[in-house]
Amino acid sequence: xxxxxxxxxxxxxxxxxxxxxxxxxxxxxxxxxxxxxxxxxxxxxxxxxxxxxxxxxxxxxxxxxxxxxxxxxxxxxxxxxxxxxxxxxxxxxxxxxxxxxxxxxxxxxxxxxxxxxxxxxxxxxxxxxxxxxxxxxxxxxxxxxxxxxxxxxxxxxxxxxxxxxxxxxxxxxxxxxxxxxxxxxxxxxxxxxxxxxxxxxxxxxxxxxxxxxxxxxxxxxxxxxxxxxxxxxxxxxxxxxxxxxxxxxxxxxxxxxxxxxxxx
Amino acid sequence: xxxxxxxxxxxxxxxxxxxxxxxxxxxxxxxxxxxxxxxxxxxxxxxxxxxxxxxxxxxxxxxxxxxxxxxxxxxxxxxxxxxxxxxxxxxxxxxxxxxxxxxxxxxxxxxxxxxxxxxxxxxxxxxxxxxxxxxxxxxxxxxxxxxxxxxxxxxxxxxxxxxxxxxxxxxxxxxxxxxxxxxxxxxxxxxxxxxxxxxxxxxxxxxxxxxxxxxxxxxxxxxxxxxxxxxxxxxxxxxxxxxxxxxxxxxxxxxxxx
Numbered sequence: 001x002x003x004x005x006x007x008x009x010x011x012x013x014x015x016x017x018x019x020x021x022x023x024x025x026x027x028x029x030x031x032x033x034x035x036x037x038x039x040x041x042x043x044x045x046x047x048x049x050x051x052x053x054x055x056x057x058x059x060x061x062x063x064x065x066x067x068x069x070x071x072x073x074x075x076x077x078x079x080x081x082x083x084x085x086x087x088x089x090x091x092x093x094x095x096x097x098x099x100x101x102x103x104x105x106x107x108x109x110x111x112x113x114x115x116x117x118x119x120x121x122x123x124x125x126x127x128x129x130x131x132x133x134x135x136x137x138x139x140x141x142x143x144x145x146x147x148x149x150x151x152x153x154x155x156x157x158x159x160x161x162x163x164x165x166x167x168x169x170x171x172x173x174x175x176x177x178x179x180x181x182x183x184x185x186x187x188x189x190x191x192x193x194x195x196x197x198x199x200x201x202x203x204x205x206x207x208x209x210x211x212x213x214x215x216x217x218x219x220x221x222x223x224x225x226x227x228x229x230x231x232x233x234x235x236x237x238x239x240x241x242x243x244x245x246x247x248x249x250x251x252x253x254x255x256x257x258x259x260x261x262x263x264x
Numbered sequence: 265x266x267x268x269x270x271x272x273x274x275x276x277x278x279x280x281x282x283x284x285x286x287x288x289x290x291x292x293x294x295x296x297x298x299x300x301x302x303x304x305x306x307x308x309x310x311x312x313x314x315x316x317x318x319x320x321x322x323x324x325x326x327x328x329x330x331x332x333x334x335x336x337x338x339x340x341x342x343x344x345x346x347x348x349x350x351x352x353x354x355x356x357x358x359x360x361x362x363x364x365x366x367x368x369x370x371x372x373x374x375x376x377x378x379x380x381x382x383x384x385x386x387x388x389x390x391x392x393x394x395x396x397x398x399x400x401x402x403x404x405x406x407x408x409x410x411x412x413x414x415x416x417x418x419x420x421x422x423x424x425x426x427x428x429x430x431x432x433x434x435x436x437x438x439x440x441x442x443x444x445x446x447x448x449x450x451x452x453x454x455x456x457x458x459x460x461x462x463x464x465x466x467x468x469x470x471x472x473x474x475x476x477x478x479x480x481x482x483x484x485x486x487x488x489x490x491x492x493x494x495x496x497x498x499x500x501x502x503x504x505x506x507x508x509x510x511x512x513x514x515x516x517x518x519x520x521x522x
Contacts, residue, residue: 246491
């Protein structure tokens with residue numbers, strides 16, 4: 001029996017929503033495992049930095065700015081991977097937006113924007129990538145859902161609905177694409193250490209640091225058995241696993257990485 | 265990132281590790297650098313498995329024990345600590361199945377299956393958990409089944425035992441999370457092994473029906489579970505606890521056709 005390696009050498013990955021947070025960590029981790037990574041986001045500047053950072057560490061990465069909720073742009077993203085790298089092995093649908101508002105105060109615009117990026121964008125990119133993966137003889141589609149797609153949170157109605165949609169879309173795609181040797185799975189992160197927290201820490205303002213981080217960490221900790229937030233790298237590790245041959249027999253699953261917060 | 269799957273200097277216990285899935289899991293952990301303790305009811309089977317692993321250049325010992333017996337399990341943990349000084353990973357793979365209609369299932373069948381699949385798993389978790397709490401770190405991997413959430417014909421006690429594993433996994437993960445101990449389960453689908461191969465082959469019609477229920481179109485191999493075990497044993501899964509990871513070729517996705 002062979003040992004498994006997290007070896008994605010020669011693989012080509014696309015990661016949407018990769019300019020920061022979990023998406024950025026996923027892009028970096030896939031690169032460290034050997035993949036060439038086309039990173040995507042709506043905003044170019046930070047995105048270019050992520051690609052540059054990966055190249056600086058000896059990896060291969062390019063940035064492609066696009067709004068994946070628009071069909072032509074989603075197809076353009078997959079087309080770009082084919083143009084530069086000639087193939088697509090791993091499609092990570094990570095781009096998401098979160099608008100916090102009570103259900104009664106949620107505007108139609110919040111609903112439309114959230115569903116467009118989180119759910120329709122996942123559909124569009126997956127469809128485009130899957131067509132290519134079928135030609136290639138297989139592939140891995142990994143969708144970033146959320147534990148909020150399995151249990152409700154207040155003030156997150158469109159987000160929760162979109163993520164629940166991602167979970168079922170994942171399962172339907174898994175069913176239909178299995179015969180093409182394409183696995184489709186969803187990652188469900190819990191609360192992760194966000195860019196915001198990192199920035200506050202970097203500024204080093206002790207009062208703000210104590211007030212905000214301690215306050216919110218306590219709130220989060222109360223509901224997390226492991227007593228801490230996720231590191232983005234810990235979410236990315238699951239994606240690397242799902243993208244690797246070690247997970248070849250896993251499809252249609254939601255993998256919850258949330259420190260035990262939900263256990264559903 | 266590549267060190268994520270590295271188990272160098274780790275010590276792993278695999279119950280039911282002498283053959284089939286257990287041996288595949290023990291082997292992959294050993295190949296990733298871990299020392300391995302094979303726990304098996306049958307001493308010669310365990311010895312043979314440990315020998316195979318040592319031949320591959322890893323350190324492995326065999327400790328015969330019946331997981332359903334408390335004293336034997338506590339003694340097994342003591343012997344492991346005498347030999348290796350610590351326990352980083354526990355894989356609870358010892359499991360048994362009896363295929364019978366519920367109405368024909370005897371009390372003895374019930375006690376046998378529950379004794380090994382559920383009580384035995386609890387005893388091993390408890391005995392090893394005590395050590396992991398002291399170490400403030402550990403990974404427990406329980407081998408469950410798709411039968412934890414799906415009813416299967418003619419396997420009532422087996423299904424009940426595996427559903428119990430799901431909840432035991434959650435309960436232990438809650439209690440031990442603050443000690444840095446992750447408790448997760450792997451839910452295999454239909455894995456073709458030397459143990460069930462005769463059953464799978466015995467009825468061609470049933471064989472076709474079984475395959476049709478698996479979207480990926482094939483039975484699993486023990487190696488398909490090895491990747492999941494390695495992931496759950498390594499630091500790549502440090503924020504994952506209380507979960508059951510189904511490795512089933514899509515069996516649990518749900519209906520294939522309306």
